Amino acid sequence: MTTSQAIRIHAFGSPDVMRLETMDIPEPGPAEALVRQTAVGFNYIDVYQRSGTYPLPLPSGLGHEAAGVVEAVGPDVEGIAVGDRVAYMNAGLGAYASLRNVEAAKLVPIPGEITDEQAASLLFKGLTAQYLLKKTHAVKPGDMVLVHAAAGGVGQILCRWAKALGAYVVGTAGSVEKCEVARAAGCDVAIDYKQPNWAETLLRETGGRKATVVYDSVGRDTFLTSLDLAAPFGLVVIYGAASGPAPAIEPELLNKKGNLFLTRPSVFPHNADAASLRANSADLFAAIAAGHVRSEIGRSFPLSEAADAHRAAEARATTGAILLIP
Template identity: 45%
Template sequence: MTKAIIFREAGGPSVMRWEDVTLGKPGPGEVRVKHNAIGLNYIDTYFRSGLYPSPLPASPGMEAAGIIEELGDGVTGFAVGDRVAYAGRPIGAYSEERNLPADILIKIPDSIDDQTAAAMMLQGMTVEYLLQRTFHVKPGDTILFHAAAGGVGLLACQWAKKVGATIIGTVGSEEKAKLAKEHGCDHVINYRTENFVKQVRDITDGKGVPVVYDGVGKDTFEGSLDCLQSRGLMVSYGNASGPVSGFDLGILAAKGSLYVTRPSLMDYTASRSELEQSAADVIKMVETGALKITVNQTYHMSEAVKAHEDLEGRKTTGSTIFTL
C-alpha cells in the first residue's frame, strides 16, 4: 500500500483526502517513481474543482521529482535509481509513489536538488514556451506580466530580464511588489490600488505593449487588451480568477487588430524532442544561476487542503512544494 491525495467528486479543497491506495506493477512503457518532492500549481485546482473534467476518483498534481524504483517492459534510456522529474499529464502527482509513462520523465543532474526540481519543471517550462515560442521576447521589448509575484511570474521576470526586456508586472500587495522587484521586474503595479491600464500606457508613453501574459483570467482580460499596441498579442495562459467567457471577437478589430492565444504546456511539449529541449533550457538557466527557484511555501502532502486554500486565497508567493 502507498498513500495519495484522492478526490471522488469535484469541488472545493475539502473534497481531497489523504488515503491508502494500491499500486500495481508498472505496465509496458511505464516506470514506478518514488516521489521526494511534489510541485503545487494552479492548474491542480482546475482539475479538483471540475473546471478541467477528469474521470473520478482522481488524484491531482502534474509535477514532481523522485527516484525510479522499477521499470516496465520496453522502457529504455532509464535505469532503477535514476533521479527524475516531470511536468504534465496524466495527473496524479499528489502521491508517495506512482506508475507513469517513461516518456514524460527528464533526468535531473546532481547539481539540482529534489525540491528545486519539483518546483521548476511545470512553471519553468511554461515560462520557456511563453517567452521563447508563444511570443519571442527580444532585447528592448517591454512586456506586461500579470501576477508577477507568483511562481510563474517570478521566473518570467528573471528570464525576461536575462533576455534584456523591460518587465511591467502586476501584483496584489506591497509585499508582492517588493518580491517582484527583487526578481527583475522593472515597473510594478498594484492592481488593487492602481489602474493598471493607465499605468501601462503612462510607462510606454501611450504606445502600449506588444504582448501581455495573463494567467489571472476574467478579472484582467479586458483591461489587458487595452494595454496592447496595435496588432499586439494577448497570451491568456491561465484563469486564477475564473475563465473568460462570452467573448466577442469583434472587440479585437476595434482595439487594433489584436491577436489572442490560449496556450498550454502540453501542446508545447507534445513531442519528446520539444520536451527535452524545453527542459534542457530550464535546467541550464537554473544551473547557471540565471533562474533562481524561490520556494516560499512547503506543506506535507497530507496538508493538500490547506495548501489549496492558501493558493486560491492569494496567500502564496513564488513556488510551493509538498514534502513526504
C-alpha cells in the same frame, strides 16, 4: 505489490473534497518506471480540476509534476535506470502521491546541480515560461513584456527569463508586498492591480508605452484591461484564469483595440512527445544553470495537508511556488 499514500477526489468542490488514501501500486509495466517521490509540485490547474472548473472523470487523483528516485523499471525501458533522480510533468493525473508508476518517456533526468525540490517546483512552471517566451512569442531585446501575477510561481520565472532575454519587463501583482517580490524578480515596473486606476498608473510609469506581449494568467479581473495595455499589433496571451475565466469578446474588439492578436495556449501540446519534452527541458535547465531561472519556493506542505496548500493558493496568501512533501 506495494502501497502509496495518494490524494484522491470523489466529487468536485472545496479543498475539503480531497482525501488521503492508501493505494496498491503494481510492479511497473512495459515502458514504465516506479518512482518514489520526494517532492510534488503544485500548479493552479490543480485548483481548477479539483473544483470542477476543468472537470475530470471521477474518482481521480490530482497533480501533474513531481520529482523523486527510480526504484524499479519495467520491460523495454531505455535511458532510465534504478537509482536515477528524475522529474516529470504531464504524466497523467496522480502526482499527489508518495509512490507511482510513470511512463518512462515522460521522465526527465535531474542534473546533479539541481535539487529534487527545485525540479518539482520548476519543471511545469519553467516549461510553461519556456513556451510562452520562446514559442508563443519569441521575446527579443527591446520588447516590452507585461506579466500579470508577476509574484507567482510562473510569474517570477517569466519576469527573470524575459529580463535575461533583453526585454523591458512590467509586472502586476495583488499587493504592495507582492509588487516588491515582482521587482526582485526582475520587473522594471511593478503595479498593484488591486488599486483603483491601476492601468493609468502603469502607463504613467512606462511613459505611455504599451506592451509588445501581455502574459495574463489572472483572467476575468485583468483580461479586458490587458487589451488596453497591448501595443498596436501586440499579442495578448491568456494562459490561466486565477480570478475566473476571461470574459467572451466579439472578434471586432481586437480590431478596435489596435489590430491585436489573442491566443489561449497550453504547456501540454508543446511537450506532447519525448523529443519535445527533453529538448524544452534542456533549454530550461540551461536557463537555470545560467541563473536566468530560479526556484522561489514560497511554502511547503506535507502531502496530507494538500487541502491547506489549496486554500493558501486560492486566497493568494503565498508568493512563489508551493510544494507538497510526501
